[in-house]
Amino acid sequence: MNEKFDVIVIxxxxxxxxxxxxxxxxxxxxxCIDDWVNKENKPSPGGTCLNVGCIPSKAMIESSEQYEKAQxxxxxxxxxIRGVKLDLATLLARKDSVVNELTSGVAALLAANRxxxxxxxxxLLANKEVEVGEKRFSASNIIxxxxxxxxxxxxxxxxxxxxxxxxxxxxxDKVPKRLCVIGTGVIGLELGSVWRRxxxxxxxxxxxxxxxPMADQSIAKEALKTFSEQGLDIRMGAKIKDVTxxxxxxxxxxxxxxxxxQEKVDxxxxxxxxxxxxxxxxxxxxxxxxDKRGFISVDDxxxxxxxxxxxxxxxxxxxxxxxxxxxxxxxxxxxxxxxxAQIDLESIPSVIYTSPEIAWVGKTEQALKQxxxxxxxxxxxxxANGRARxxxxxxxxxxxxxxxxxxxxxxxxxxxxxxxxTVAQAKIAMEMGASSEDIxxxxxxxPTLSEALHEAALSVHDRAIHVVxxxxxx
Ligand code: FAD
Ligand code: NAI
Numbered sequence: 001m002n003e004k005f006d007v008i009v010i011x012x013x014x015x016x017x018x019x020x021x022x023x024x025x026x027x028x029x030x031x032c033i034d035d036w037v038n039k040e041n042k043p044s045p046g047g048t049c050l051n052v053g054c055i056p057s058k059a060m061i062e063s064s065e066q067y068e069k070a071q072x073x074x075x076x077x078x079x080x081i082r083g084v085k086l087d088l089a090t091l092l093a094r095k096d097s098v099v100n101e102l103t104s105g106v107a108a109l110l111a112a113n114r115x116x117x118x119x120x121x122x123x124l125l126a127n128k129e130v131e132v133g134e135k136r137f138s139a140s141n142i143i144x145x146x147x148x149x150x151x152x153x154x155x156x157x158x159x160x161x162x163x164x165x166x167x168x169x170x171x172x173d174k175v176p177k178r179l180c181v182i183g184t185g186v187i188g189l190e191l192g193s194v195w196r197r198x199x200x201x202x203x204x205x206x207x208x209x210x211x212x213p214m215a216d217q218s219i220a221k222e223a224l225k226t227f228s229e230q231g232l233d234i235r236m237g238a239k240i241k242d243v244t245x246x247x248x249x250x251x252x253x254x255x256x257x258x259x260x261x262q263e264k265v266d267x268x269x270x271x272x273x274x275x276x277x278x279x280x281x282x283x284x285x286x287x288x289x290x291d292k293r294g295f296i297s298v299d300d301x302x303x304x305x306x307x308x309x310x311x312x313x314x315x316x317x318x319x320x321x322x323x324x325x326x327x328x329x330x331x332x333x334x335x336x337x338x339x340x341a342q343i344d345l346e347s348i349p350s351v352i353y354t355s356p357e358i359a360w361v362g363k364t365e366q367a368l369k370q371x372x373x374x375x376x377x378x379x380x381x382x383x384a385n386g387r388a389r390x391x392x393x394x395x396x397x398x399x400x401x402x403x404x405x406x407x408x409x410x411x412x413x414x415x416x417x418x419x420x421x422t423v424a425q426a427k428i429a430m431e432m433g434a435s436s437e438d439i440x441x442x443x444x445x446x447p448t449l450s451e452a453l454h455e456a457a458l459s460v461h462d463r464a465i466h467v468v469x470x471x472x473x474x
Pocket of ligand 2: 153182183184185186187188190205206207208238240271272273274319320321350351352353
Protein backbone atom coordinates (compact mmCIF):
# COMPACT_ATOMS: atom_id res chain seq x y z
CA MET A 1 0.00 0.00 0.00
CA ASN A 2 1.18 3.55 -0.79
CA GLU A 3 1.73 5.75 2.22
CA LYS A 4 -1.21 8.16 2.32
CA PHE A 5 -1.06 11.80 3.47
CA ASP A 6 -3.58 14.59 3.85
CA VAL A 7 -1.28 16.82 1.79
CA ILE A 8 1.73 16.20 -0.44
CA VAL A 9 3.74 19.26 -1.43
CA ILE A 10 6.04 18.86 -4.44
CA UNK A 11 8.94 21.31 -4.10
CA UNK A 12 10.57 22.75 -0.97
CA UNK A 13 11.30 26.31 -2.09
CA UNK A 14 9.77 29.29 -0.22
CA UNK A 15 6.40 28.29 -1.69
CA UNK A 16 6.53 24.59 -0.90
CA UNK A 17 8.28 24.44 2.47
CA UNK A 18 6.13 27.26 3.88
CA UNK A 19 2.96 25.53 2.61
CA UNK A 20 4.11 22.25 4.20
CA UNK A 21 4.85 23.87 7.58
CA UNK A 22 1.49 25.68 7.62
CA UNK A 23 -0.36 22.45 6.69
CA UNK A 24 1.43 20.62 9.53
CA UNK A 25 0.63 23.44 11.97
CA UNK A 26 -3.03 22.95 11.07
CA UNK A 27 -2.79 19.28 12.01
CA UNK A 28 -2.68 17.88 8.47
CA UNK A 29 -0.49 14.84 7.82
CA UNK A 30 1.97 16.36 5.36
CA UNK A 31 4.83 15.23 3.11
CA CYS A 32 7.18 17.52 1.19
CA ILE A 33 9.13 16.16 -1.79
CA ASP A 34 12.19 18.00 -3.11
CA ASP A 35 15.06 17.04 -5.40
CA TRP A 36 17.63 19.81 -4.74
CA VAL A 37 21.16 18.69 -3.83
CA ASN A 38 24.04 20.89 -2.69
CA LYS A 39 27.73 20.70 -3.70
CA GLU A 40 28.23 17.76 -1.34
CA ASN A 41 25.37 15.98 -3.12
CA LYS A 42 23.20 16.24 0.01
CA PRO A 43 19.50 17.23 0.03
CA SER A 44 19.18 20.99 0.47
CA PRO A 45 15.60 22.17 0.95
CA GLY A 46 14.89 25.85 0.37
CA GLY A 47 14.66 25.83 -3.43
CA THR A 48 16.09 28.46 -5.73
CA CYS A 49 15.63 31.17 -3.11
CA LEU A 50 17.89 29.70 -0.44
CA ASN A 51 20.31 27.75 -2.64
CA VAL A 52 21.02 29.95 -5.67
CA GLY A 53 18.68 32.94 -5.45
CA CYS A 54 17.65 35.50 -2.86
CA ILE A 55 20.04 34.44 -0.10
CA PRO A 56 23.40 33.84 -1.82
CA SER A 57 22.90 36.90 -4.01
CA LYS A 58 22.21 39.08 -0.97
CA ALA A 59 25.24 37.64 0.86
CA MET A 60 27.42 38.62 -2.12
CA ILE A 61 25.75 42.01 -2.43
CA GLU A 62 26.64 42.69 1.20
CA SER A 63 30.27 41.54 0.80
CA SER A 64 30.77 43.55 -2.38
CA GLU A 65 29.30 46.67 -0.75
CA GLN A 66 31.66 46.28 2.22
CA TYR A 67 34.59 45.95 -0.20
CA GLU A 68 33.58 49.07 -2.10
CA LYS A 69 33.14 50.98 1.17
CA ALA A 70 36.54 49.89 2.47
CA GLN A 71 38.17 50.97 -0.78
CA UNK A 72 36.44 54.24 -1.53
CA UNK A 73 34.10 55.42 1.20
CA UNK A 74 35.79 55.07 4.60
CA UNK A 75 38.37 57.82 4.08
CA UNK A 76 35.63 60.46 4.20
CA UNK A 77 34.86 59.28 7.77
CA UNK A 78 38.52 59.83 8.67
CA UNK A 79 39.21 56.10 8.58
CA UNK A 80 42.26 55.45 6.48
CA ILE A 81 43.06 51.90 5.60
CA ARG A 82 45.69 50.85 3.15
CA GLY A 83 46.13 47.71 1.15
CA VAL A 84 42.47 46.66 0.95
CA LYS A 85 42.51 43.32 -0.84
CA LEU A 86 39.79 41.04 -2.02
CA ASP A 87 39.89 37.39 -0.97
CA LEU A 88 37.23 36.03 -3.32
CA ALA A 89 37.49 32.46 -2.01
CA THR A 90 36.60 33.65 1.51
CA LEU A 91 33.78 35.82 0.18
CA LEU A 92 32.30 32.81 -1.66
CA ALA A 93 32.82 30.49 1.34
CA ARG A 94 30.93 32.95 3.55
CA LYS A 95 28.10 33.02 1.02
CA ASP A 96 28.01 29.20 1.01
CA SER A 97 27.94 29.04 4.78
CA VAL A 98 25.01 31.50 4.96
CA VAL A 99 23.18 29.22 2.50
CA ASN A 100 24.05 26.07 4.48
CA GLU A 101 22.85 27.58 7.76
CA LEU A 102 19.50 28.49 6.23
CA THR A 103 18.90 25.27 4.27
CA SER A 104 19.72 23.21 7.38
CA GLY A 105 17.32 25.49 9.25
CA VAL A 106 14.54 24.63 6.79
CA ALA A 107 15.27 20.90 7.14
CA ALA A 108 15.10 21.28 10.94
CA LEU A 109 11.85 23.25 10.76
CA LEU A 110 10.23 20.63 8.54
CA ALA A 111 11.30 17.88 10.96
CA ALA A 112 10.19 19.82 14.05
CA ASN A 113 6.77 20.30 12.49
CA ARG A 114 6.62 16.55 11.68
CA UNK A 115 6.54 17.08 7.94
CA UNK A 116 7.77 13.93 6.19
CA UNK A 117 10.60 15.09 3.93
CA UNK A 118 11.09 12.89 0.87
CA UNK A 119 14.19 13.53 -1.20
CA UNK A 120 13.79 12.92 -4.93
CA UNK A 121 12.01 14.00 -8.06
CA UNK A 122 8.24 13.79 -7.86
CA UNK A 123 5.88 13.14 -10.74
CA LEU A 124 2.16 13.65 -10.30
CA LEU A 125 0.03 10.75 -11.52
CA ALA A 126 -3.74 10.26 -11.71
CA ASN A 127 -5.78 9.89 -8.48
CA LYS A 128 -3.44 12.23 -6.57
CA GLU A 129 -0.62 9.74 -6.54
CA VAL A 130 2.98 10.95 -6.66
CA GLU A 131 5.80 8.82 -7.94
CA VAL A 132 9.31 9.34 -6.52
CA GLY A 133 11.75 6.86 -8.03
CA GLU A 134 10.42 3.37 -7.25
CA LYS A 135 8.02 4.62 -4.58
CA ARG A 136 4.50 5.95 -4.75
CA PHE A 137 2.66 8.15 -2.28
CA SER A 138 -0.87 9.47 -2.32
CA ALA A 139 -2.78 12.30 -0.69
CA SER A 140 -6.19 13.92 -0.50
CA ASN A 141 -4.58 17.23 -1.58
CA ILE A 142 -1.56 18.06 -3.68
CA ILE A 143 0.32 21.37 -3.74
CA UNK A 144 2.67 21.78 -6.71
CA UNK A 145 5.50 24.23 -5.97
CA UNK A 146 8.30 23.23 -8.31
CA UNK A 147 9.56 26.76 -9.03
CA UNK A 148 11.51 28.02 -12.02
CA UNK A 149 14.87 27.89 -13.81
CA UNK A 150 16.84 30.44 -15.85
CA UNK A 151 15.55 30.93 -19.39
CA UNK A 152 18.01 30.43 -22.21
CA UNK A 153 18.60 32.99 -24.94
CA UNK A 154 18.22 31.59 -28.44
CA UNK A 155 21.62 31.15 -30.05
CA UNK A 156 23.54 31.76 -26.79
CA UNK A 157 24.25 28.37 -25.22
CA UNK A 158 25.28 28.18 -21.57
CA UNK A 159 28.62 26.41 -21.18
CA UNK A 160 28.81 26.87 -17.41
CA UNK A 161 32.24 28.52 -17.67
CA UNK A 162 32.31 31.52 -19.97
CA UNK A 163 28.58 31.88 -20.61
CA UNK A 164 26.66 31.38 -17.40
CA UNK A 165 23.24 31.85 -15.86
CA UNK A 166 22.55 33.45 -12.45
CA UNK A 167 23.76 30.32 -10.64
CA UNK A 168 27.12 30.40 -12.44
CA UNK A 169 27.38 34.12 -11.69
CA UNK A 170 27.31 33.36 -7.95
CA UNK A 171 30.48 31.29 -8.18
CA UNK A 172 33.12 32.80 -10.51
CA ASP A 173 36.49 31.69 -9.12
CA LYS A 174 38.11 34.97 -10.10
CA VAL A 175 36.83 38.44 -10.82
CA PRO A 176 36.26 38.72 -14.58
CA LYS A 177 38.18 41.62 -16.08
CA ARG A 178 35.46 42.38 -18.61
CA LEU A 179 31.94 41.14 -18.01
CA CYS A 180 28.88 41.36 -20.23
CA VAL A 181 25.45 40.95 -18.70
CA ILE A 182 22.63 40.20 -21.11
CA GLY A 183 19.42 41.52 -19.54
CA THR A 184 19.03 44.58 -17.34
CA GLY A 185 16.27 43.11 -15.18
CA VAL A 186 16.47 42.35 -11.49
CA ILE A 187 19.15 39.64 -11.69
CA GLY A 188 21.27 41.51 -14.22
CA LEU A 189 21.31 44.67 -12.10
CA GLU A 190 21.94 42.93 -8.78
CA LEU A 191 24.70 40.59 -9.99
CA GLY A 192 26.16 43.06 -12.50
CA SER A 193 26.54 45.50 -9.59
CA VAL A 194 28.19 42.82 -7.40
CA TRP A 195 30.92 42.12 -9.98
CA ARG A 196 31.39 45.80 -10.78
CA ARG A 197 32.05 46.49 -7.09
CA UNK A 198 34.44 43.57 -6.97
CA UNK A 199 36.41 45.07 -9.86
CA UNK A 200 34.93 43.98 -13.21
CA UNK A 201 34.38 46.37 -16.07
CA UNK A 202 30.70 45.66 -16.74
CA UNK A 203 28.53 46.42 -19.71
CA UNK A 204 24.92 45.35 -19.95
CA UNK A 205 22.83 44.68 -23.03
CA UNK A 206 19.10 44.97 -23.19
CA UNK A 207 16.87 44.24 -26.16
CA UNK A 208 14.15 46.84 -25.57
CA UNK A 209 14.51 50.58 -25.03
CA UNK A 210 12.63 50.91 -21.73
CA UNK A 211 14.68 50.57 -18.56
CA UNK A 212 12.90 48.70 -15.72
CA PRO A 213 9.49 48.73 -17.43
CA MET A 214 7.79 47.25 -14.35
CA ALA A 215 8.96 50.13 -12.10
CA ASP A 216 7.55 53.64 -11.89
CA GLN A 217 9.31 55.38 -14.75
CA SER A 218 10.44 58.41 -12.73
CA ILE A 219 12.24 56.01 -10.36
CA ALA A 220 13.61 54.01 -13.32
CA LYS A 221 15.01 57.22 -14.81
CA GLU A 222 16.77 58.08 -11.55
CA ALA A 223 18.07 54.50 -11.31
CA LEU A 224 19.49 54.53 -14.84
CA LYS A 225 21.30 57.79 -14.13
CA THR A 226 22.72 56.55 -10.81
CA PHE A 227 23.85 53.14 -12.10
CA SER A 228 25.50 54.76 -15.13
CA GLU A 229 27.38 57.16 -12.83
CA GLN A 230 28.55 54.15 -10.81
CA GLY A 231 30.10 52.69 -13.95
CA LEU A 232 27.51 50.18 -15.14
CA ASP A 233 27.54 50.69 -18.89
CA ILE A 234 23.91 50.03 -19.84
CA ARG A 235 23.28 49.69 -23.58
CA MET A 236 19.65 49.49 -24.59
CA GLY A 237 18.00 48.42 -27.85
CA ALA A 238 20.71 45.79 -28.44
CA LYS A 239 19.84 42.91 -30.75
CA ILE A 240 22.29 40.08 -30.17
CA LYS A 241 23.47 38.49 -33.41
CA ASP A 242 26.09 36.01 -32.37
CA VAL A 243 28.10 34.81 -29.39
CA THR A 244 31.13 32.55 -29.72
CA UNK A 245 33.73 31.34 -27.26
CA UNK A 246 37.31 31.47 -28.44
CA UNK A 247 40.11 30.28 -26.12
CA UNK A 248 38.09 30.91 -22.99
CA UNK A 249 36.89 34.39 -24.01
CA UNK A 250 33.47 35.24 -25.38
CA UNK A 251 33.02 37.34 -28.48
CA UNK A 252 29.64 38.98 -28.68
CA UNK A 253 28.19 40.66 -31.74
CA UNK A 254 25.14 42.87 -31.55
CA UNK A 255 23.33 45.61 -33.43
CA UNK A 256 21.79 48.74 -32.01
CA UNK A 257 20.62 52.09 -33.35
CA UNK A 258 24.27 53.16 -33.74
CA UNK A 259 25.25 50.17 -35.88
CA UNK A 260 26.99 46.82 -35.44
CA UNK A 261 29.33 46.09 -32.53
CA GLN A 262 31.73 43.38 -31.49
CA GLU A 263 33.04 42.99 -27.94
CA LYS A 264 35.42 40.50 -26.34
CA VAL A 265 34.74 39.64 -22.69
CA ASP A 266 35.90 37.18 -20.04
CA UNK A 267 32.41 36.14 -18.99
CA UNK A 268 28.80 36.59 -20.05
CA UNK A 269 25.93 36.38 -17.57
CA UNK A 270 22.62 35.72 -19.29
CA UNK A 271 19.68 36.96 -17.18
CA UNK A 272 16.70 37.25 -19.50
CA UNK A 273 13.99 35.88 -17.24
CA UNK A 274 13.01 32.52 -15.76
CA UNK A 275 10.79 29.67 -16.90
CA UNK A 276 8.52 27.44 -14.81
CA UNK A 277 9.71 23.91 -13.89
CA UNK A 278 6.77 21.96 -15.26
CA UNK A 279 8.49 19.70 -17.79
CA UNK A 280 7.60 16.01 -17.27
CA UNK A 281 6.00 16.88 -13.93
CA UNK A 282 2.40 15.88 -14.49
CA UNK A 283 1.09 12.76 -16.25
CA UNK A 284 -1.40 13.54 -19.03
CA UNK A 285 -4.20 11.58 -17.28
CA UNK A 286 -4.20 14.09 -14.40
CA UNK A 287 -5.91 16.65 -16.63
CA UNK A 288 -4.05 19.79 -15.55
CA UNK A 289 -3.51 22.43 -18.22
CA UNK A 290 -0.04 23.85 -18.77
CA ASP A 291 0.05 26.93 -21.00
CA LYS A 292 2.40 27.61 -23.94
CA ARG A 293 5.01 29.20 -21.67
CA GLY A 294 4.95 26.26 -19.26
CA PHE A 295 2.87 27.85 -16.47
CA ILE A 296 0.14 25.88 -14.68
CA SER A 297 -3.25 27.58 -15.00
CA VAL A 298 -4.82 28.43 -11.65
CA ASP A 299 -7.55 30.71 -10.33
CA ASP A 300 -7.12 33.46 -7.72
CA UNK A 301 -6.99 30.81 -4.96
CA UNK A 302 -4.28 28.78 -6.74
CA UNK A 303 -6.77 26.01 -7.58
CA UNK A 304 -6.04 24.03 -10.74
CA UNK A 305 -8.77 22.50 -12.89
CA UNK A 306 -8.62 19.35 -10.73
CA UNK A 307 -10.30 19.41 -7.34
CA UNK A 308 -7.75 19.15 -4.49
CA UNK A 309 -4.73 19.98 -6.66
CA UNK A 310 -3.18 23.43 -6.18
CA UNK A 311 -0.16 25.16 -7.72
CA UNK A 312 1.80 28.05 -6.17
CA UNK A 313 4.88 30.24 -6.61
CA UNK A 314 6.95 30.67 -9.76
CA UNK A 315 5.03 27.99 -11.71
CA UNK A 316 1.86 30.12 -11.76
CA UNK A 317 0.91 33.66 -12.86
CA UNK A 318 2.04 36.69 -10.92
CA UNK A 319 5.45 37.99 -9.93
CA UNK A 320 8.26 35.43 -9.51
CA UNK A 321 9.07 36.41 -5.93
CA UNK A 322 9.81 34.35 -2.84
CA UNK A 323 7.35 36.20 -0.57
CA UNK A 324 4.57 35.82 -3.15
CA UNK A 325 5.25 32.06 -3.29
CA UNK A 326 5.20 31.80 0.52
CA UNK A 327 1.95 33.76 0.89
CA UNK A 328 0.30 31.55 -1.71
CA UNK A 329 1.55 28.53 0.26
CA UNK A 330 -0.06 29.78 3.47
CA UNK A 331 -3.29 30.64 1.65
CA UNK A 332 -3.57 27.17 0.09
CA UNK A 333 -2.82 25.39 3.38
CA UNK A 334 -5.64 27.35 5.06
CA UNK A 335 -8.04 26.73 2.17
CA UNK A 336 -7.33 22.98 2.43
CA UNK A 337 -8.13 23.25 6.13
CA UNK A 338 -11.52 24.70 5.25
CA UNK A 339 -10.69 28.27 6.23
CA UNK A 340 -11.22 31.51 4.32
CA ALA A 341 -7.97 32.77 2.82
CA GLN A 342 -6.94 35.11 0.04
CA ILE A 343 -4.00 37.02 -1.39
CA ASP A 344 -3.89 40.33 -3.22
CA LEU A 345 -1.50 39.93 -6.13
CA GLU A 346 -1.84 43.64 -6.97
CA SER A 347 0.03 44.77 -3.89
CA ILE A 348 3.00 42.44 -3.53
CA PRO A 349 6.03 44.59 -2.68
CA SER A 350 9.03 44.42 -5.02
CA VAL A 351 12.64 45.18 -4.16
CA ILE A 352 15.74 45.41 -6.32
CA TYR A 353 18.81 45.10 -4.11
CA THR A 354 21.04 47.51 -5.96
CA SER A 355 22.82 50.35 -4.22
CA PRO A 356 20.77 52.43 -3.69
CA GLU A 357 17.92 49.95 -3.39
CA ILE A 358 14.73 50.28 -5.42
CA ALA A 359 11.42 49.22 -3.87
CA TRP A 360 7.77 49.72 -4.58
CA VAL A 361 4.28 48.60 -3.76
CA GLY A 362 1.02 49.30 -5.54
CA LYS A 363 0.48 51.03 -8.84
CA THR A 364 2.93 53.01 -10.93
CA GLU A 365 2.12 56.45 -12.30
CA GLN A 366 2.16 55.12 -15.86
CA ALA A 367 -0.38 52.39 -14.96
CA LEU A 368 -2.70 54.90 -13.28
CA LYS A 369 -2.48 57.20 -16.30
CA GLN A 370 -3.33 54.33 -18.58
CA UNK A 371 -6.39 53.30 -16.57
CA UNK A 372 -7.53 56.94 -16.31
CA UNK A 373 -7.43 57.27 -12.50
CA UNK A 374 -6.93 60.81 -11.17
CA UNK A 375 -4.08 60.99 -8.69
CA UNK A 376 -1.90 63.38 -6.71
CA UNK A 377 1.82 62.90 -6.18
CA UNK A 378 4.06 63.71 -3.23
CA UNK A 379 7.82 63.27 -3.42
CA UNK A 380 10.72 63.74 -1.06
CA UNK A 381 14.45 63.50 -1.84
CA UNK A 382 16.83 61.65 0.51
CA UNK A 383 19.24 64.56 0.05
CA ALA A 384 16.95 66.52 2.42
CA ASN A 385 16.76 63.75 5.04
CA GLY A 386 19.05 64.13 8.07
CA ARG A 387 19.71 60.42 8.60
CA ALA A 388 20.54 59.89 4.92
CA ARG A 389 23.05 62.77 5.19
CA UNK A 390 24.60 61.22 8.32
CA UNK A 391 24.87 57.90 6.51
CA UNK A 392 26.33 59.59 3.44
CA UNK A 393 23.63 57.99 1.27
CA UNK A 394 21.73 60.89 -0.15
CA UNK A 395 20.80 59.60 -3.59
CA UNK A 396 17.19 58.91 -4.41
CA UNK A 397 13.67 59.81 -3.41
CA UNK A 398 10.31 58.55 -2.19
CA UNK A 399 7.24 59.08 -4.32
CA UNK A 400 3.73 58.55 -2.97
CA UNK A 401 0.77 58.43 -5.33
CA UNK A 402 -2.62 59.05 -3.73
CA UNK A 403 -6.11 59.04 -5.21
CA UNK A 404 -7.03 62.60 -6.20
CA UNK A 405 -10.45 62.45 -4.52
CA UNK A 406 -10.22 59.96 -1.67
CA UNK A 407 -6.50 60.51 -0.88
CA UNK A 408 -6.14 56.72 -0.50
CA UNK A 409 -2.56 55.62 -1.21
CA UNK A 410 -2.37 53.85 -4.56
CA UNK A 411 1.38 53.34 -4.88
CA UNK A 412 4.67 54.06 -3.11
CA UNK A 413 7.92 54.05 -5.09
CA UNK A 414 11.36 54.39 -3.55
CA UNK A 415 14.93 54.57 -4.71
CA UNK A 416 17.28 55.17 -1.84
CA UNK A 417 19.03 53.73 1.22
CA UNK A 418 17.24 50.77 2.82
CA UNK A 419 14.26 51.15 0.49
CA UNK A 420 13.58 47.44 1.15
CA UNK A 421 12.73 48.25 4.78
CA THR A 422 10.83 51.50 4.22
CA VAL A 423 8.56 49.90 1.61
CA ALA A 424 7.22 47.59 4.34
CA GLN A 425 5.81 50.63 6.13
CA ALA A 426 4.08 51.69 2.94
CA LYS A 427 2.72 48.19 2.47
CA ILE A 428 1.28 48.10 6.00
CA ALA A 429 -0.34 51.49 5.45
CA MET A 430 -1.85 50.39 2.13
CA GLU A 431 -3.01 47.06 3.59
CA MET A 432 -5.00 49.09 6.13
CA GLY A 433 -6.46 51.33 3.45
CA ALA A 434 -4.50 54.38 4.60
CA SER A 435 -4.72 57.80 2.98
CA SER A 436 -1.63 59.96 2.50
CA GLU A 437 -3.04 62.09 5.32
CA ASP A 438 -2.88 59.07 7.68
CA ILE A 439 0.87 58.88 7.14
CA UNK A 440 1.16 62.67 7.30
CA UNK A 441 -0.53 62.61 10.73
CA UNK A 442 1.80 59.89 12.05
CA UNK A 443 4.79 60.80 14.25
CA UNK A 444 8.06 59.35 12.98
CA UNK A 445 11.23 59.18 15.09
CA UNK A 446 14.05 61.56 14.19
CA PRO A 447 16.49 61.13 12.60
CA THR A 448 15.31 58.16 10.51
CA LEU A 449 15.13 57.33 6.82
CA SER A 450 11.44 56.69 7.40
CA GLU A 451 10.95 60.42 7.90
CA ALA A 452 11.32 60.66 4.12
CA LEU A 453 8.11 58.63 3.84
CA HIS A 454 6.41 61.05 6.23
CA GLU A 455 7.63 64.05 4.25
CA ALA A 456 6.57 62.48 0.93
CA ALA A 457 3.09 62.02 2.43
CA LEU A 458 3.07 65.65 3.60
CA SER A 459 4.16 66.70 0.14
CA VAL A 460 1.05 65.12 -1.43
CA HIS A 461 -0.72 68.21 -0.05
CA ASP A 462 2.24 70.57 -0.53
CA ARG A 463 3.13 70.71 3.14
CA ALA A 464 6.49 68.94 3.43
CA ILE A 465 8.75 70.90 5.77
CA HIS A 466 12.28 70.15 4.60
CA VAL A 467 11.84 71.02 0.93
CA VAL A 468 10.38 74.21 -0.46
CA UNK A 469 6.74 73.67 -1.39
CA UNK A 470 4.71 75.55 -4.00
CA UNK A 471 3.08 78.66 -2.47
CA UNK A 472 -0.69 78.51 -2.12
CA UNK A 473 -2.96 81.50 -2.58
CA UNK A 474 -4.89 82.47 0.58
P1 FAD B 1 11.74 27.43 -6.02
O1 FAD B 1 12.39 28.24 -4.99
O2 FAD B 1 12.35 27.40 -7.37
O3 FAD B 1 11.69 25.95 -5.43
C1 FAD B 1 11.22 24.85 -6.14
C2 FAD B 1 11.83 23.58 -5.58
O4 FAD B 1 11.20 22.47 -6.18
C3 FAD B 1 13.31 23.45 -5.90
O5 FAD B 1 14.00 22.99 -4.78
C4 FAD B 1 13.35 22.41 -7.00
O6 FAD B 1 14.56 21.67 -7.05
C5 FAD B 1 12.17 21.54 -6.60
N1 FAD B 1 11.61 20.73 -7.69
C6 FAD B 1 11.37 21.10 -8.97
N2 FAD B 1 10.79 20.09 -9.64
C7 FAD B 1 10.66 19.08 -8.76
C8 FAD B 1 10.11 17.78 -8.84
N3 FAD B 1 9.56 17.31 -9.95
N4 FAD B 1 10.16 16.98 -7.73
C9 FAD B 1 10.72 17.44 -6.58
N5 FAD B 1 11.22 18.67 -6.44
C10 FAD B 1 11.18 19.48 -7.51
N6 FAD B 1 12.88 36.61 -4.96
C11 FAD B 1 12.65 37.51 -3.98
O7 FAD B 1 11.50 37.62 -3.53
N7 FAD B 1 13.65 38.27 -3.46
C12 FAD B 1 14.92 38.18 -3.91
O8 FAD B 1 15.80 38.88 -3.43
C13 FAD B 1 15.20 37.26 -4.96
N8 FAD B 1 16.45 37.13 -5.43
C14 FAD B 1 16.71 36.20 -6.41
C15 FAD B 1 18.01 36.10 -6.90
C16 FAD B 1 18.30 35.19 -7.88
C17 FAD B 1 19.72 35.09 -8.40
C18 FAD B 1 17.28 34.34 -8.38
C19 FAD B 1 17.60 33.30 -9.43
C20 FAD B 1 15.98 34.43 -7.91
C21 FAD B 1 15.68 35.37 -6.92
N9 FAD B 1 14.38 35.54 -6.43
C22 FAD B 1 14.13 36.47 -5.46
C23 FAD B 1 13.26 34.76 -6.94
C24 FAD B 1 12.93 33.61 -5.96
O9 FAD B 1 14.08 32.81 -5.78
C25 FAD B 1 11.78 32.77 -6.50
O10 FAD B 1 10.68 33.60 -6.79
C26 FAD B 1 11.35 31.73 -5.47
O11 FAD B 1 12.42 30.89 -5.13
C27 FAD B 1 10.17 30.90 -5.98
O12 FAD B 1 9.81 29.99 -5.02
P2 FAD B 1 9.12 28.61 -5.39
O13 FAD B 1 8.87 27.92 -4.09
O14 FAD B 1 8.00 28.84 -6.31
O15 FAD B 1 10.22 27.79 -6.24
P1 NAI C 1 13.69 40.01 -15.63
O1 NAI C 1 12.41 39.67 -16.26
O2 NAI C 1 13.72 40.85 -14.41
O3 NAI C 1 14.63 40.75 -16.69
C1 NAI C 1 14.92 40.20 -17.94
C2 NAI C 1 15.76 41.19 -18.73
O4 NAI C 1 16.23 40.55 -19.91
C3 NAI C 1 15.03 42.44 -19.18
O5 NAI C 1 15.88 43.54 -19.02
C4 NAI C 1 14.76 42.18 -20.65
O6 NAI C 1 14.66 43.37 -21.40
C5 NAI C 1 16.02 41.43 -21.02
N1 NAI C 1 15.92 40.59 -22.21
C6 NAI C 1 14.96 39.68 -22.50
N2 NAI C 1 15.24 39.10 -23.69
C7 NAI C 1 16.41 39.66 -24.14
C8 NAI C 1 17.20 39.50 -25.30
N3 NAI C 1 16.84 38.66 -26.25
N4 NAI C 1 18.33 40.23 -25.43
C9 NAI C 1 18.71 41.11 -24.46
N5 NAI C 1 17.96 41.33 -23.35
C10 NAI C 1 16.84 40.61 -23.19
O7 NAI C 1 14.43 38.61 -15.39
P2 NAI C 1 15.69 38.21 -14.53
O8 NAI C 1 16.53 39.38 -14.22
O9 NAI C 1 16.29 37.06 -15.24
O10 NAI C 1 15.04 37.71 -13.19
C11 NAI C 1 14.06 36.67 -13.18
C12 NAI C 1 13.11 36.85 -12.04
O11 NAI C 1 13.73 36.48 -10.81
C13 NAI C 1 12.65 38.27 -11.85
O12 NAI C 1 11.56 38.56 -12.67
C14 NAI C 1 12.27 38.31 -10.42
O13 NAI C 1 10.93 37.92 -10.30
C15 NAI C 1 13.16 37.26 -9.78
N6 NAI C 1 14.21 37.93 -9.01
C16 NAI C 1 13.85 38.77 -7.99
C17 NAI C 1 14.79 39.44 -7.27
C18 NAI C 1 14.36 40.36 -6.21
O14 NAI C 1 13.21 40.31 -5.80
N7 NAI C 1 15.22 41.24 -5.69
C19 NAI C 1 16.22 39.30 -7.54
C20 NAI C 1 16.49 38.43 -8.66
C21 NAI C 1 15.51 37.76 -9.33
